[in-house]
Amino acid sequence: xxxxxxxxxxxxxxxxxxxxxxxxxxxxxxxxxxxxxxxxxxxxxxxxxxxxxxxxxxxxxxxxxxxxxxxxxxxxxxxxxxxxxxxxxxxxxxxxxxxxxxxxxxxxxxxxxxxxxxxxxxxxxxxxxxxxxxxxxxxxxxxxxxxxxxxxxxxxxxxxxxxxxxxxxxxxxxxxxxxxxxxxxxxxxxxxxxxxxxxxxxxxxxxxxxxxxxxxxxxxxxxxxxxxxx
Amino acid sequence: xxxxxxxxxxxxxxxxxxxxxxxxxxxxxxxxxxxxxxxxxxxxxxxxxxxxxxxxxxxxxxxxxxxxxxxxxxxxxxxxxxxxxxxxxxxxxxxxxxxxxxxxxxxxxxxxxxxxxxxxxxxxxxxxxxxxxxxxxxxxxxxxxxxxxxxxxxxxxxxxxxxxxxxxxxxxxxxxxxxxxxxxxxxxxxxxxxxxxxxxxxxxxxxxxxxxxxxxx
Numbered sequence: 050x051x052x053x054x055x056x057x058x059x060x061x062x063x064x065x066x067x068x069x070x071x072x073x074x075x076x077x078x079x080x081x082x083x084x085x086x087x088x089x090x091x092x093x094x095x096x097x098x099x100x101x102x103x104x105x106x107x108x109x110x111x112x113x114x115x116x117x118x119x120x121x122x123x124x125x126x127x128x129x130x131x132x133x134x135x136x137x138x139x140x141x142x143x144x145x146x147x148x149x150x151x152x153x154x155x156x157x158x159x160x161x162x163x164x165x166x167x168x169x170x171x172x173x174x175x176x177x178x179x180x181x182x183x184x185x186x187x188x189x190x191x192x193x194x195x196x197x198x199x200x201x202x203x204x205x206x207x208x209x210x211x212x213x214x215x216x217x218x219x220x221x222x223x224x225x226x227x228x229x230x231x232x233x234x235x236x237x238x239x240x241x242x243x244x245x246x247x248x249x250x251x252x253x254x255x256x257x258x259x260x261x262x263x264x265x266x267x268x269x270x271x272x273x274x275x276x277x278x279x
Numbered sequence: 280x281x282x283x284x285x286x287x288x289x290x291x292x293x294x295x296x297x298x299x300x301x302x303x304x305x306x307x308x309x310x311x312x313x314x315x316x317x318x319x320x321x322x323x324x325x326x327x328x329x330x331x332x333x334x335x336x337x338x339x340x341x342x343x344x345x346x347x348x349x350x351x352x353x354x355x356x357x358x359x360x361x362x363x364x365x366x367x368x369x370x371x372x373x374x375x376x377x378x379x380x381x382x383x384x385x386x387x388x389x390x391x392x393x394x395x396x397x398x399x400x401x402x403x404x405x406x407x408x409x410x411x412x413x414x415x416x417x418x419x420x421x422x423x424x425x426x427x428x429x430x431x432x433x434x435x436x437x438x439x440x441x442x443x444x445x446x447x448x449x450x451x452x453x454x455x456x457x458x459x460x461x462x463x464x465x466x467x468x469x470x471x472x473x474x475x476x477x478x479x480x481x482x483x484x485x486x487x488x489x490x491x492x493x494x495x496x
Binding site (some may be wrong): 088091092093094098099114118138139142145146147149150153154168169172173176177178182255256257258259260262263264265266268273274275276277 | 312313314316318319322323369374375376377378381382385403415417419420421424428436460467468469470471472473474475476477478480481482485486488
């Protein structure tokens, strides 16, 4: 390692890397579909389902994950040459839990209602496998700019699945979206007339989330052609 | 309905109260099936019953230890006014909770691993490889966070830790048994693996919801 750094070949000025070349583009776009962290890599599902009953808290959760993932990737990438490899997990966890503490205090201060609804799930971003997984697999081996893009791509890949699940759950379960009535009130039974529409209560419960995510994964894999053994 | 339950509830620290808490943590509010905690290792390690048993036992073990330990840390160090025994009654270190809990969990996992290695080789052979996985299992951290949020007593947090572990183990073992049977089933190609696991988990969660009306008096 030191020998290569000292050798004259590397000491020459490096060719200038493009700020947004092919590799950077791949770092952002791959996790959106082809290597989606939830649907294909099976990471970060722990917190994915609990917060998706309504769209509002889901959006807050997604913003928190995007911030934590980008920031932790950048910080870990900046520190990567200083972290001894045998204690790297502890260092990464410390970085991540400090960032999550910041997010949770900000939410407490400015969006108290939403932070109450999300309860422990903001704090549980610490053990979200995507964050630690990207720090370990990408940020430890790449520069800060590329790590930032990789964090952004993975966080958005995580966010769109959450948002899709949340939209279906909120519209199906309570007929609302962001607390606005989407299903026309005339469809519901009024006691006099009964047009026959009722909300699907299953959507609001835990099993509904599991079934929906199962179906979403099925559709995503059906289109992208990915299969695995049982 | 919640108000009704509160009105009838026995003293939470009595035997009846603790049994009720245990039943609730195992069946009604199963940490995996109702709160989705510990999904990652649940999905990864539920392919065979024997490994699921090993991981389940390790989770029960670690949860029973870490929740009370974190209770002591929260109530004697972090909580507002908790440091009055040091003569600092105005200090509020609650914001350090997350870092403390994760450090305690990582350290406890390490200590438990070393202790098992020293005293019981057979147990180590069974649990050894699963213990490092557990440090980042959200069920472990989640139980400590619920302990803080719900303001449990020491007895309650011990019972809560233990029975959350039982509930988690129950879910992963039943899932592993189903997945072993599923191997011979003809599942559509892109539904195999993750997709069908989710759908089966949804059905198990639905089955567990039937416990929700039960009350222990």
